[in-house]
Amino acid sequence: FDIIRSKAVVAAMWILLSCCVLFSARAIDIDDECAEENCAISVLQRRAAQLSSNVAEAFEEAEMQLSTGPPSFALCGGESYDKSQENCCGGKIYSLTSQGCCGNSSIYTFAQQGCCNDDHVFTYGMETCTPQVLKPDWENPETNFECAANWPPSTYGNYWLRYCAAGQHMAWAMTPSCKVGWLSVKQDSLADAEKKALDGCQKKATAYNGETCYVFDRDGGGCRRQRCGSEMYDASVQACCKGKVYDRLTEGCCEGVVFKAQTEGCCQGRIYTTAVQSCCGGQTLYDSETHGCCLEKGPQVYPFGTYNCCRRPKGICRIRPGKASCCS
Numbered sequence: 001f002d003i004i005r006s007k008a009v010v011a012a013m014w015i016l017l018s019c020c021v022l023f024s025a026r027a028i029d030i031d032d033e034c035a036e037e038n039c040a041i042s043v044l045q046r047r048a049a050q051l052s053s054n055v056a057e058a059f060e061e062a063e064m065q066l067s068t069g070p071p072s073f074a075l076c077g078g079e080s081y082d083k084s085q086e087n088c089c090g091g092k093i094y095s096l097t098s099q100g101c102c103g104n105s106s107i108y109t110f111a112q113q114g115c116c117n118d119d120h121v122f123t124y125g126m127e128t129c130t131p132q133v134l135k136p137d138w139e140n141p142e143t144n145f146e147c148a149a150n151w152p153p154s155t156y157g158n159y160w161l162r163y164c165a166a167g168q169h170m171a172w173a174m175t176p177s178c179k180v181g182w183l184s185v186k187q188d189s190l191a192d193a194e195k196k197a198l199d200g201c202q203k204k205a206t207a208y209n210g211e212t213c214y215v216f217d218r219d220g221g222g223c224r225r226q227r228c229g230s231e232m233y234d235a236s237v238q239a240c241c242k243g244k245v246y247d248r249l250t251e252g253c254c255e256g257v258v259f260k261a262q263t264e265g266c267c268q269g270r271i272y273t274t275a276v277q278s279c280c281g282g283q284t285l286y287d288s289e290t291h292g293c294c295l296e297k298g299p300q301v302y303p304f305g306t307y308n309c310c311r312r313p314k315g316i317c318r319i320r321p322g323k324a325s326c327c328s
Contacts, residue, residue, distance in 0.1 A: 074088070076088030076091060076092065076093045077091035077092060077093070079093060081093045083188075085097070087101060087168060088101075089101030089102075089104065089105065089106070089107050090104065090105040090106065090107070092107055094107045096167055096168075098110055098111070100115055101115075102115035102116075102118065102119070102120065102121045103115070103118055103119055103120065106120070106121045108121040112124060114129060114224075114236030114237055115224075115236060116129035116130075116236070117129070118221050124237060124248065124249040125249045125250075128237075129234070129236065129237065143176055143214045144176060145174060145176055145178055145214075145216060146176060146177055146178050147178035150232070151222070151225055152225065152226070152227050153178070153227075154227060154230075156181075157226075157227045159183070160223075160226070160227075161226065163183050163185065163217075163220075163223075164220050164223035164226075164235075166185035166186055167185065167186050168186075168190075168219045168220070169186070169187045169188065169189055169190045169192065169193045169219055170183065170184060170185040170186065170187065170193050170218075170219055170220060171183065171184050171187075171190065171193040171194040171196075171197040171198075171215055171217065171218055171219070172197060172215070172216045172217040173194075173197035173198045173200070173201035173202075173213045173214065173215050173216060174201060174213060174214070174216045175201070175205050175209070175211035175212065175213055175214075176211065176212075176214070177209070177211060179208070179209065179211070180201060180204050180205040180208050180209070180211065180213070181201060181213075181216070182197050182198075182199075182200035182201035182204065182213070183197055184196035184197040184200070190218060190219055193218075193219075194215055194218065197215065198213055198214075198215065201213035223235065224236045226240070227240075228240030228241075228243060228244065228245045229243035229244075231245050233245045237249070239253065240253075241253030241256060241257070241258050242256030242257075244258055246258045249261075250262060252264075252265075252266060253266075254266030254269060254270070254271050255269040257271060259271045263275065265277075265278075265279055266279075267279030267282065267283070267284070267285045268282075268283060268284075268285070270285060272285055276288065276289060278293060280293035280294075280295075280299045280300070280301050281293065281295055281298070281299025282299075283299045284299055284301050286301040290303060290304060291303050291304065292304060292309060293309075294309030294315060294316050296309060296310065296311055296314045296315050297314040297315030297316075298315075300315055300316045302316040305319075306318060306319055307319060307326075308325050308326050308327050310325075310326065310327035310328070311327070312327060312328045313327075313328065
């Protein structure tokens with residue numbers, strides 16, 4: 001479709017990206033948000049957004065207007081839980097920040113496990129998972145989305161990543177041509193999310209090209225598929241480091257550089273060898289053979305033999321001559 005040249009129109013389209021988002025593959029052209037770590041707060045990954053200042057401001061304005069379901073409490077297996085921080089899986093409560101629900105029945109921990117094809121839980125390093133090709137709308141199997149085989153396209157990478165990080169219940173509706181889409185997140189039920197996504201999508205599609213909208217994703221079922229530059233990867237076992245895909249179990253990312261997690265670490269953007277060095281409080285690099293790290297009063301590095309790390313008084317203190325300790 002035609003490239004939108006008017007800045008006012010582009011800004012307006014950004015504002016439309018509230019609870020529901022209108023997509024335009026050529027009108028919206030922004031950098032891929034999967035380029036670095038620390039993006040979104042995703043339960044899947046941490047990557048940093050790399051947006052130009054004007055686009056970032058526009059998206060921030062859009063996010064301010066994000067319409068989501070009201071925060072509330074619900075019951076799970078007879079217990080009350082906060083829906084803004086927890087969810088229910090097979091009658092058990094789990095944390096949205098550190099855990100997931102696989103197949104609506106099994107709880108798994110993001111740090112050590114993944115959910116394979118929304119069917120079963122597997123452990124990193126011990127089992128593998130071959131992701132299935134993203135299927136079209138479940139209730140409309142004859143619907144073929146033109147962008148499904150290469151999903152997510154680079155033009156949708158940012159929206160998809162934010163959508164996946166938003167939290168249930170959510171739905172992504174789109175036309176078969178992938179030219180018009182609308183998403184709904186953090187709703188009280190999957191049915192509410194689907195309805196809002198479909199209604200918003202159909203309203204825009206009718207005015208734009210007359211296509212019919214279908215649900216493309218429900219509750220992040222396809223969120224393990226992510227993009228890193230020109231590469232596609234499985235977010236349950238891999239991550240993106242400044243355009244490079246790496247293994248989450250054996251590798252890490254430090255300021256855009258991939259390192260070996262089993263023998264190396266990252267401290268304030270510096271890669272170090274864990275056999276001889278450590279990182280105190282994630283801030284200070286030190287020689288772990290001759291020095292210690294005290295966290296009682298903020299990160300403090302101290303030499304062994306002449307200083308102690310104490311609870312009373314808090315922090316490090318110098319050992320006086322003839323004394324075994326300076327802690328009280």
